[in-house]
Amino acid sequence: MIITTTETVPGKVIKEWKGFVRGGTIQSKHIGKDILAGLKTIVGGEIAEYTEMMEEARQKAIGRMVEDANSKGANAIVGMRLQTAAVMQNAAEIIAYGTAVYVEE
Template identity: 80%
Template sequence: MIIVTTEFVPGKEVKELKGFVRGSTVQTKHIGKDILAGLKTIVGGEITEYTEMMDEARQKAIGRMVDDAKAKGANAIIGMRLETSAVMQNASEIIAYGTGVFVE
């Protein structure tokens, strides 16, 4: 699956518009990771536990978006974006979205 943030795929021609595609996941903090993160705030630096958690969440959201695109017959996604929002305290949603297209 070709995924681009641009409105076109270089060297390819959009033959068919398949429509809006998306994938999302909601991730919550793990109590063990919260404890480690709390300790990290004392000494400073990157909170790798959260970085890893959010990276996994982005990959899940993108994977689900790709599944949605494939189900609609797309072989590429243009205009892909990622967004995050707080759903509730200690939980965040990651959504990946774009336009599914068939390119040649």
């Protein structure tokens, strides 16, 4: 699956527009990792536990978006975007979305 943030796929012709696709997940913090992260805020620096959690969430959201595009017969997604929102204390939502298309092979 080709995924671009642009409205076209460089070097390819879009043959068919398949429509809006999306994928999302809500991730909550692990209490053990939350304690470690709290300690890191005292000394400063990157909170690797949260970085890892958010990377995993992004990959899940993108994977679900790709599944949606595959179900529509697409072989590419253009205009892909990611959004994050806090849905409650200690939980974040990640949404990946874009437009599914079929490009020349």
